Amino acid sequence: MSEAALQRKAGHISRRAIWSRVVIAGCYAAGAIVVLPLALILGHLIVKGLPALSFSFFVDLPRPVGEPGGGMANAIVGTLILVGLAAIIAVPVGVGAGVYLSEFGRSRFSGLVRYTTDLLSGVPSIVVGVAAYGLVVMPMASFSAIAGGVALSILMLPTIIRSTEEVVRLVPQSYREAALALGAPRWKVIQQVVIPAARAGIVTASMLAVARAAGETAPLLFTALGNRFWSTALNKPIASLPVMVFDYARAPYDDWNRQAWTGALVLVMMVTGISAVLRLTVRRVAR
Amino acid sequence: MRAVRITADGVYRAALGGAAALVFAVVALIVYETGRGAGLSIRTFGLGFLTSTAWDPVTEKFGALPYIYGTLVSSALALLIAVPLGIGTAVYLAEIAHRRWGAIVSFVIELLAAIPSIVYGVWGFFVLAPWLRNGLEPWMIQNFGFLPFFRGAPFGIGMLNAGIVLAIMVVPTIVSISREVLLATPRSLREAALALGATRAEAIGVAVDAARPGILGAVILALGRALGETMAVTMVIGNTNRISLSLLDPGATMSSIIANEFTEATSPLYVSALIEIALVLFAVTIVVNGLARLLVLWATGGRRAVAAAA
Numbered sequence: 128m129s130e131a132a133l134q135r136k137a138g139h140i141s142r143r144a145i146w147s148r149v150v151i152a153g154c155y156a157a158g159a160i161v162v163l164p165l166a167l168i169l170g171h172l173i174v175k176g177l178p179a180l181s182f183s184f185f186v187d188l189p190r191p192v193g194e195p196g197g198g199m200a201n202a203i204v205g206t207l208i209l210v211g212l213a214a215i216i217a218v219p220v221g222v223g224a225g226v227y228l229s230e231f232g233r234s235r236f237s238g239l240v241r242y243t244t245d246l247l248s249g250v251p252s253i254v255v256g257v258a259a260y261g262l263v264v265m266p267m268a269s270f271s272a273i274a275g276g277v278a279l280s281i282l283m284l285p286t287i288i289r290s291t292e293e294v295v296r297l298v299p300q301s302y303r304e305a306a307l308a309l310g311a312p313r314w315k316v317i318q319q320v321v322i323p324a325a326r327a328g329i330v331t332a333s334m335l336a337v338a339r340a341a342g343e344t345a346p347l348l349f350t351a352l353g354n355r356f357w358s359t360a361l362n363k364p365i366a367s368l369p370v371m372v373f374d375y376a377r378a379p380y381d382d383w384n385r386q387a388w389t390g391a392l393v394l395v396m397m398v399t400g401i402s403a404v405l406r407l408t409v410r411r412v413a414r
Numbered sequence: 415m416r417a418v419r420i421t422a423d424g425v426y427r428a429a430l431g432g433a434a435a436l437v438f439a440v441v442a443l444i445v446y447e448t449g450r451g452a453g454l455s456i457r458t459f460g461l462g463f464l465t466s467t468a469w470d471p472v473t474e475k476f477g478a479l480p481y482i483y484g485t486l487v488s489s490a491l492a493l494l495i496a497v498p499l500g501i502g503t504a505v506y507l508a509e510i511a512h513r514r515w516g517a518i519v520s521f522v523i524e525l526l527a528a529i530p531s532i533v534y535g536v537w538g539f540f541v542l543a544p545w546l547r548n549g550l551e552p553w554m555i556q557n558f559g560f561l562p563f564f565r566g567a568p569f570g571i572g573m574l575n576a577g578i579v580l581a582i583m584v585v586p587t588i589v590s591i592s593r594e595v596l597l598a599t600p601r602s603l604r605e606a607a608l609a610l611g612a613t614r615a616e617a618i619g620v621a622v623d624a625a626r627p628g629i630l631g632a633v634i635l636a637l638g639r640a641l642g643e644t645m646a647v648t649m650v651i652g653n654t655n656r657i658s659l660s661l662l663d664p665g666a667t668m669s670s671i672i673a674n675e676f677t678e679a680t681s682p683l684y685v686s687a688l689i690e691i692a693l694v695l696f697a698v699t700i701v702v703n704g705l706a707r708l709l710v711l712w713a714t715g716g717r718r719a720v721a722a723a724a
Contacts, residue, residue: 143613143616144613146613146615147613147614147615147616148615149615150615150618150619151510151614151615151618153502154502154503154505154506154509154510155506155510156502157498157499157500157501157502157503157505157506158502158503158506158507158511158519160499161499161500161503161519161522161523161526161585161589162519162522162523164526164582165522165525165526165529167537167541168529168533168534168537171537171540171541172533172537175540219433220433220436221433222433223429223430223432223433223434224430224433224434224436224437226430227427227430227431227433227434228434230430231427231430231431236431236434237434239438240434240435240437240438243437243438243441244437245703245707246441246700246703246704247437247440247441249638249642249699249700249702249703250441250444250642250696250699250700251641251642251643251644251669251695251696251699252642252644253642253644253669253672253673253692253695254444254448254642254692254695254696254699255444257447257448257451257672257676257688257689257692258443258444258447258448260676261447261448261450261451261689262443262447281440281444284437284440288437312422312423313423313426313427314422314423314425314426314427317426318426338528339528341530342529342530342531342532342533343530344530344531344532344644344645345531345644345645345669345673348673348676348677349676349677352677369530369532369645372532372533372536373532373535373645373649376535376536376539376540376649377649384540387536388536388540391532391533391536394530394532394533395529395530395533398528398529398530399525399528399529402528
């Protein structure tokens with residue numbers, strides 16, 4: 128081989144080596160750029176939300192425009208009520224369906240249920256809101272906490288079903304066999320052996336779904352609507368933190384905009400707080 | 415004794431099965447309600463609803479085209495930004511990262527996925543919009559103003575802002591699934607490539623190639639999320655009924671028009687038109703998600719946990 132050809136070959140290899148470095152550097156850069164927005168968002172939340180965060184924010188009602196101060200106590204309580212309602216509806220159904228899929232999951236019917244669950248998890252939350260409007264708001268002829276709870280429960284279902292199925296399936300087969308060998312009927316095996324063994328996981332799954340639902344805004348806009356006053360009535364419109372943040376952020380008043388940031392900060396603390404606590408406790412249980 | 419046991423088992427199983435069957439009922443009810451609510455609008459406007467640009471509550475002429483356009487363009491823009499970054503990050507996490515750094519990046523991405531969409535909206539409205547208005551958009555107009563995509567005034571609010579916020583929101587979906595799919599490809603692929611003299615990047619390329627269907631599934635799943643996303647987009651897109659080639663102009667999406675006008679809609683036909691938009695959005699996301707899940711299942715060889723992670 129001529130010297131020129133060898134050199135060309137050497138040049139070729141080094142070009143490939145350089146290209147390799149470039150690609151890998153690009154991957155590092157992509158990772159850095161993806162992390163950046165979170166730092167920015169959390170930073171702004173703290174800088175803009177923290178100044179107005181005080182005890183009164185949690186215990187005071189919203190004040191009329193122009194009056195400084197006031198809080199979002201009604202919205203915080205409203206969100207807790209809405210999420211509580213949603214959990215009361217969605218957790219029994221979701222856990223039941225998840226256990227069914229894990230324990231009797233080989234039938235054609237189960238395949239269909241799995242497919243439908245996946246489908247439901249892809250439905251945009253605003254569409255669920257529209258459906259809940261037709262299903263609950265129209266017959267009741269009023270926006271209500273119940274309608275909001277129903278909308279949120281529909282959004283929680285897929286998460287609970289799928290995670291319950293996963294964690295119940297992780298219970299060792301030998302538990303079931305041992306219980307059956309002792310003469311326990313199938314339903315007792317599931318109810319008194321399998322479900323207790325998976326309890327930590329089921330609770331985690333449900334709480335994660337609750338955390339996610341607490342941040343939902345779109346399905347509440349025309350179900351729970353919102354309320355500037357104190358209300359815990361289930362058949363009346365009720366305030367919620369996300370909807371209040373939305374209203375305050377769009378309002379043309381600086382004071383409201385500041386409170387929107389504080390509301391957003393509280394919302395993020397609620398949602399990520401639940402997730403973080405769960406992660407820690409689950410890790411401990413798993414050990 | 416035995417008969418009683420069988421009955422108890424049967425009742426228990428039926429109760430659990432009933433809970434499972436409720437999922438059908440819920441989906442059926444959503445379809446039924448949106449279909450019923452949209453009926454009046456469907457009868458009045460027919461297929462022309464999808465191609466009309468009119469939106470006039472006074473004369474009761476409604477058409478969905480500007481919103482369909484807005485949804486498609488904002489989602490496409492989001493994917494344009496999120497796909498390269500997401501795949502790059504997934505490759506970094508699956509192939510390159512040291513354990514500790516990888517754990518940190520993974521944690522951050524999980525956090526991104528947990529932040530409520532209204533918070534992204536507040537950030538996009540109060541922080542990103544001024545940045546775009548005073549920084550990026552004037553620069554784009556000055557340097558690329560000859561292209562129709564960068565004409566107009568720098569509002570800060572509009573299609574570009576929506577695209578960027580959506581990109582931030584869907585990146586976690588792309589990263590987490592692509593990483594799982596990459597980790598599911600056999601180690602031997604990379605080893606064989608390296609043994610043949612491939613560089614590190616070329617060996618990674620072989621793995622990415624093998625994971626392609628799954629990565630495509632992740633991208634389409636992200637598309638499904640972007641199409642249906644409501645609150646963040648409603649806050650940053652400007653909510654204007656118009657079709658403009660320029661990314662700097664305000665627009666509206668199917669979800670943002672519903673969020674904005676549903677409680678204000680007074681006449682039955684107005685409400686019905688909004689519900690028909692919800693129905694169209696529902697249909698589009700079902701098709702997109704169905705396609706994505708098939709691809710992810712196929713790419714991971716039926717490892718449902720991965721598909722479910724989405």
